[in-house]
Amino acid sequence: MAKVLYIDYQRCTGCRTCEQVCAVKHDGVLNPIRSRIKIMKWEAEGLYVPISCQQCQDAPCMNVCPVKAISRNEELGRVEVNYDVCIGCRSCVVVCPFGAMSFNPIDRQVFKCDLCDGDPQCVRFCDVGAIQYINAEEVALDKKRHAAERLSMAGKDSVALLAQM
Amino acid sequence: MPLDRKLAIVDLTSGDIEIKAIPLGIRKKFLGGRGLNAYLLLNYTPDDVDPYDPDNVVLLAGGILCGTLASATGRCDVMTKSPLTGLLSSGNMGGFFTPELAHAGFHHILVKGKAEYPVYIFCHNGEVDIRDARDIWGLPVSDTQWAIRQDLGDEEVKSAVIGPAGENQVAYANVMTGIKNSAGRCGAGAVMGSKNLKAVAARGTMDIKIAYPEEALEFNKRFIDQITSAKVNQTMGTLGTPFIWGATNSWGGIRTRNFQYNQTEYADDIEPEHLDEIAEETCGEYHMTACYGCQVHCRAKYRIPDGPYKEVYDEGPEYTSQGAFCGETDTPNAITLLTANHLVDKYGVDNLEIGSIISWAMELNELGILPADKLDGVDLRFGNDEAVIEMIDRICFRQGWLGDTLAKGGIQASDIIGKNSFDYLIQVKGMSNLHSDERATPALALNCALASRGSDHLRSRPAIDLYHLPEPVLRKIYSSPIPYDGPLSSEHTEYIGKPYQVFWHENCYMAVDCLGICKYHTTFLGATLPNFEDWSKVLYYNTGLDMTPEEIWDVARRANMVERMYQLREGLKRDDLRKGDMLNHRYFDEPTRRGAPDVVGRVIDKEKFVKMIDEFYEYKGLDKEGNVKPETLKELDLEKEPSHLL
Numbered sequence: 072m073a074k075v076l077y078i079d080y081q082r083c084t085g086c087r088t089c090e091q092v093c094a095v096k097h098d099g100v101l102n103p104i105r106s107r108i109k110i111m112k113w114e115a116e117g118l119y120v121p122i123s124c125q126q127c128q129d130a131p132c133m134n135v136c137p138v139k140a141i142s143r144n145e146e147l148g149r150v151e152v153n154y155d156v157c158i159g160c161r162s163c164v165v166v167c168p169f170g171a172m173s174f175n176p177i178d179r180q181v182f183k184c185d186l187c188d189g190d191p192q193c194v195r196f197c198d199v200g201a202i203q204y205i206n207a208e209e210v211a212l213d214k215k216r217h218a219a220e221r222l223s224m225a226g227k228d229s230v231a232l233l234a235q236m
Numbered sequence: 237m238p239l240d241r242k243l244a245i246v247d248l249t250s251g252d253i254e255i256k257a258i259p260l261g262i263r264k265k266f267l268g269g270r271g272l273n274a275y276l277l278l279n280y281t282p283d284d285v286d287p288y289d290p291d292n293v294v295l296l297a298g299g300i301l302c303g304t305l306a307s308a309t310g311r312c313d314v315m316t317k318s319p320l321t322g323l324l325s326s327g328n329m330g331g332f333f334t335p336e337l338a339h340a341g342f343h344h345i346l347v348k349g350k351a352e353y354p355v356y357i358f359c360h361n362g363e364v365d366i367r368d369a370r371d372i373w374g375l376p377v378s379d380t381q382w383a384i385r386q387d388l389g390d391e392e393v394k395s396a397v398i399g400p401a402g403e404n405q406v407a408y409a410n411v412m413t414g415i416k417n418s419a420g421r422c423g424a425g426a427v428m429g430s431k432n433l434k435a436v437a438a439r440g441t442m443d444i445k446i447a448y449p450e451e452a453l454e455f456n457k458r459f460i461d462q463i464t465s466a467k468v469n470q471t472m473g474t475l476g477t478p479f480i481w482g483a484t485n486s487w488g489g490i491r492t493r494n495f496q497y498n499q500t501e502y503a504d505d506i507e508p509e510h511l512d513e514i515a516e517e518t519c520g521e522y523h524m525t526a527c528y529g530c531q532v533h534c535r536a537k538y539r540i541p542d543g544p545y546k547e548v549y550d551e552g553p554e555y556t557s558q559g560a561f562c563g564e565t566d567t568p569n570a571i572t573l574l575t576a577n578h579l580v581d582k583y584g585v586d587n588l589e590i591g592s593i594i595s596w597a598m599e600l601n602e603l604g605i606l607p608a609d610k611l612d613g614v615d616l617r618f619g620n621d622e623a624v625i626e627m628i629d630r631i632c633f634r635q636g637w638l639g640d641t642l643a644k645g646g647i648q649a650s651d652i653i654g655k656n657s658f659d660y661l662i663q664v665k666g667m668s669n670l671h672s673d674e675r676a677t678p679a680l681a682l683n684c685a686l687a688s689r690g691s692d693h694l695r696s697r698p699a700i701d702l703y704h705l706p707e708p709v710l711r712k713i714y715s716s717p718i719p720y721d722g723p724l725s726s727e728h729t730e731y732i733g734k735p736y737q738v739f740w741h742e743n744c745y746m747a748v749d750c751l752g753i754c755k756y757h758t759t760f761l762g763a764t765l766p767n768f769e770d771w772s773k774v775l776y777y778n779t780g781l782d783m784t785p786e787e788i789w790d791v792a793r794r795a796n797m798v799e800r801m802y803q804l805r806e807g808l809k810r811d812d813l814r815k816g817d818m819l820n821h822r823y824f825d826e827p828t829r830r831g832a833p834d835v836v837g838r839v840i841d842k843e844k845f846v847k848m849i850d851e852f853y854e855y856k857g858l859d860k861e862g863n864v865k866p867e868t869l870k871e872l873d874l875e876k877e878p879s880h881l882l
Contacts, residue, residue, distance in 0.1 A: 082522045098443075102442070196456075198460060201522075
């Protein structure tokens with residue numbers, strides 16, 4: 072099964088390198104509005120959440136497209152736009168629950184994450200590992216490990232508490 | 237292209253706005269950022285202008301690499317004439333303001349004149365507006381930025397603002413962006429306040445074409461690997477700059493009780509590991525925050541765990557805050573540190589300067605130089621945490637005689653207080669020294685005396701001098717890009733070879749300030765970090781500007797010389813204790829009392845120190861008096877300055 076993009080927002084430092092490299096990789100120019108990934112920030116609380124396409128299985132953008140320009144590429148595990156067919160109606164932008172389908176006002180075209188054809192640059196440049204490109208079955212493994220740690224810690228704490236009583 | 241970014245000249249008196257292209261010839265001479273700012277300051281300000289006169293100008297600029305793929309280029313250089321020193325005012329901050337400015341089409345903003353009522357400047361996609369800021373005036377730093385976003389109806393707007401300290405013209409008020417990023421030290425915020433200028437805001441969606449995108453991407457990856465593989469950056473990226481506190485303090489390098497001791501006792505409470513324990517991490521195991529495109533991420537996020545500002549969010553505290561609010565004042569308490577750090581961020585004032593001046597006043601109080609009836613009821617003793625917090629408020633709002641007096645800056649305050657108060661003021665050119673004690677490290681002491689904007693550690697400090705690197709390693713570092721075969725010493729207590737180190741670092745830091753890169757990406761704390769060779773390539777791949785490492789070195793020397801010319805024009809004299817290249821007498825007269833065997837009992841040898849200054853002047857191309865030699869001007873192509881070409 073193809074790999075997926077896994078975003079652990081808690082690790083994000085908010086540096087926006089992912090936005091920079093995404094724009095340069097795809098368009099050769101630097102401009103955050105051309106980036107497929109965007110860090111949403113709550114500056115006053117120190118909260119930074121990178122948002123990108125989830126490559127949905129039952130993708131609303133694909134379902135809504137009136138000319139069937141959007142399809143799933145199972146080999147690369149992505150949802151992709153065929154620009155020869157796309158009419159630029161932006162219906163996909165409206166229905167995407169993540170805002171991951173964007174409209175580029177300079178080229179007047181919709182655009183989304185294409186996983187850089189299997190070598191996502193945002194992952195390559197993220198030094199803290201907030202964006203990872205991993206096997207789909209591993210997505211929840213890290214979380215399971217942390218949950219297990221918490222449970223075992225709670226277990227140890229309760230034993231210690233009992234011993235004190 | 238990055239080279240298309242323009243200069244906007246905003247006259248607040250008339251409301252006129254002029255937008256100018258920056259000619260390639262000027263770019264090649266100064267690149268951008270601090271270098272080009274220095275050129276503009278020399279050209280656009282009349283001699284001997286009062287810092288608060290409308291004819292003084294404020295310059296905000298990104299480096300030439302700002303808005304490109306190069307790492308950590310969100311730096312903003314703010315330059316003006318300083319109300320604190322009466323000389324050059326230069327501050328440099330990170331954050332996200334200048335990249336937004338670059339996407340709006342600008343690299344440099346020059347503000348002159350004075351507005352009738354509070355205003356802010358808004359730069360967006362090639363245009364500049366002056367907007368009403370009467371409703372925003374009075375707000376703290378972070379709230380100001382949100383108010384501007386609301387006023388413009390766009391959450392992506394980034395702005396460089398002043399807080400209440402700048403409005404009240406505290407002589408060391410900052411220009412700030414984000415929660416924490418500050419262009420500080422010399423009072424540029426007060427100059428903005430005097431112009432009724434609350435903020436410069438930017439929003440841009442213009443493309444910046446990268447000259448060679450593929451190469452720029454690949455080279456940047458190599459660059460990032462080099463930066464993140466350095467141990468110093470890995471540590472700084474987890475603990476922030478306070479990671480050096482423990483080692484420096486136990487070694488004996490922290491100025492305590494103004495200048496009485498060189499070590500703070502019982503200071504474990506403010507160690508970063510302890511701060512991490514008591515302050516709930518804002519989010520997740522990684523709790524650091526970064527500036528634009530930076531992989532060092534040196535600032536921690538925290539919520540104050542207790543005290544009057546319990547639960548308030550802020551970033552930091554920096555090593556500087558530890559020294560200013562815990563070391564010098566001898567109040568090593570975590571809550572005091574986190575609270576004071578928050579207050580200076582909120583009011584927009586320089587942490588180093590305000591902490592230093594409070595500790596100076598505490599010593600004056602201890603010695604009876606500051607009479608009890610002038611204290612406005614504050615118990616101004618060393619070790620009194622409440623007094624530190626109270627004085628920050630009083631200075632920023634100029635409350636009471638003492639708050640108002642200290643807000644004028646050290647030298648002016650010493651004139652008002654009188655007696656021998658000046659002798660206890662630890663400053664150079666009117667600017668307070670960092671809390672680090674340099675009596676055991678002549679190279680660092682020399683840096684304090686010679687830094688262009690006044691005593692400072694970010695203009696020429698050879699911090700790697702403390703690592704005792706083997707001579708061949710030092711030789712390799714200091715022979716790039718210009719071969720150096722003079723003396724060098726691995727010993728930090730030595731005097732030989734140090735002037736060249738300071739000279740080299742002065743050029744190294746100027747080069748990155750012109751390029752717009754952060755100093756943590758250079759040979760500042762890590763010996764293996766990028767160098768002139770790397771910058772030459774980064775510059776070429778991103779902007780297409782083909783300059784050799786030697787040419788970048790020459791730009792740095794030229795820009796440093798322009799700063800020197802400005803300083804001389806405004807009255808710098810070599811031996812002047814108020815406006816010169818000389819340290820406070822205590823460096824030469826009072827031996828260190830605490831610390832490791834290689835530190836305790838040391839003073840700076842004045843005779844050797846003066847010789848070091850002579851040697852530094854020779855490298856730089858100055859005569860014995862510290863004036864610029866005519867042949868140096870010719871060599872650096874500065875004979876016609878001010879040339880008014882831009």
